Amino acid sequence: MKAVEVAGDSVPLKIGSREIPAPKLGQVLIEVCAAGVNRADILQRNGKYPPPIGASDILGLEVSGIIIETGENVSAFKEGDKVMALLEGGGYASHVIANEACILPMPVNTDYVQAASLPEALFTAWSNLFTYADMQRGETLLFHGGTSGIGVIALQMANRFGIKSIATAGSRKKCDFLEILGVENAINYKEQDFVEIVKGLGGADVVIDMVGGDYWSKNLKVLKEEGRLISMAMMGGAKAEVNFVPLLINNLCVKGTTLRNKPLAFKKKIRDELIEYIMPMIESGDIRPVIDTVFELNDVQKAHNLMETSEHIGKIVLKID
Ligand SMILES: NC(=O)c1ccc[n+]([C@@H]2O[C@H](COP(=O)([O-])OP(=O)(O)OC[C@H]3O[C@@H](n4cnc5c(N)ncnc54)[C@H](OP(=O)(O)O)[C@@H]3O)[C@@H](O)[C@H]2O)c1
CATH class of the missing domain: 3.40.50.720 (NAD(P)-binding Rossmann-like Domain)
Structure with missing residues (x-):
């Protein structure tokens, strides 16, 4: 699969290649369509925010895409579902593993770019x-x-x-x-x-x-x-x-407060409350995604450069083919 690697020189982010991971118990494999960029990704790129133990070392805390494989004990989602997911890492890639507890269905009136901008926020x-x-x-x-x-x-x-x-x-x-x-x-x-x-x-x-x-x-x-x-x-x-x-x-x-290293049970409770109270507001347009700029994955470095200027309003998103 295609994945962003942290190279560590003057242009730290480059596209590399990795094995596609397999979903384990309670997990799904998502073919990624878009990934949100977060300030935490810049800290991680600079070695100041290591991923939790067991999480992917690839940057990226949120994606939208299509489920292409499910692990054992996944009940609420199936292959072919369009979803958005909160991740512990791994989003800057063509494929990513997500825990079922952190997945939301893609809201009906959003596209992949808009959906990818939502989970972390x-x-x-x-x-x-x-x-x-x-x-x-x-x-x-x-x-x-x-x-x-x-x-x-x-x-x-x-x-x-x-x-x-x-x-x-x-x-x-x-x-x-x-x-x-x-x-x-x-x-x-x-x-x-x-x-x-x-x-x-x-x-x-x-x-x-x-x-x-x-x-x-x-x-x-x-x-x-x-x-x-x-x-x-x-x-x-x-x-x-x-x-x-x-x-x-x-x-x-x-x-x-922090979110990334919280137990799955905590995130599942938040996910369930979001589905009950907030998803209807997104689907009715009462809460709208705010996108500043969309970059192709190849331009991931430009996306980070923009975030570091702090000139953006709302989210920066990577489109992933
Ligand atoms: N605790 C948690 O659970 C949790 C979860 C997610 C994110 N976060 C944290 O929340 C923050 C926002 O994340 P984000 O992805 O939404 O960031 P973002 O879109 O990059 O926005 C950060 C904004 O903060 C403002 N800012 C104020 N003081 C700043 C400073 N000293 N350096 C840089 N920016 C400064 C800037 O806007 P102005 O130019 O208008 O000041 C900047 O645009 C990050 O620090 C992130 O790590 C925490």
Whole structure:
């Protein structure tokens, strides 16, 4: 099969060839039509985010495609089914193994490119908003990295569940897009002080943060009483000097989250909740995939280069023939 290999020189990503893997118990083999690109792929390419033990060492956390073989004990899917899948790795390839517990049927009104853009964002957004932060209708969310691949789905979900959203992004163009997406207050953090604005709006019940660094103290400052800070990444740095006083005064809760290394049972529960609550919204067009750029697999390096500029809005996707 065709697969992207990390070569490690000035053009780190190249197309290579591997054996097609065989599905084991509870797994399926997917002929891949498209693969989503995630920021984590860049960390893995740079040796900073190794795949979990037993997972493919090939990059790629999500795909869409057609099931061409099923392993033992697969009951909900069969050969020929069009699906999208969350992976522990292996998506940048013409074929990939997926666990049945992490597969969703392809929504009727999406194409393969759109479907490939969804699994990582759907699982991450749902688990962070509702499993970890326990967000309730009428509460206020502050989401940093609003136009990230994860953000564009999380903010639509929040909106559909009656949550008021505030989001930060790094340009006016990105903020304009967020307002079209339904975000009530989009803050260009390069020109505006988000602490002042969020406090002026009455504060946030939940902050979902992917920046870390000097955002730790600022996030604690904007939370209301009983507020929750969810740290899902630390792109701005893992170390900081933090003023924790608001944690005590406002009875705050801080939680860190990851998805990739969670047990299959956790992912299956999220998958089942997505099928029940979110798939109908995707099929009705109430939640839409947001695609910035599509690249052919041969141009995978260009896809990573674009992600590293952070100029994209929504997802970057690889088309795989
Ligand atoms: N915990 C979990 O379960 C989980 C699951 C999936 C992803 N993640 C993490 O969530 C983050 C978003 O992933 P993604 O694939 O959606 O990323 P993405 O599409 O590349 O978006 C990331 C955005 O974050 C903003 N940003 C803010 N500070 C940044 C910094 N210091 N360096 C780079 N970008 C910065 C940038 O937009 P602006 O220019 O607007 O600032 C950038 O476009 C990643 O860190 C990823 O590892 C966590």
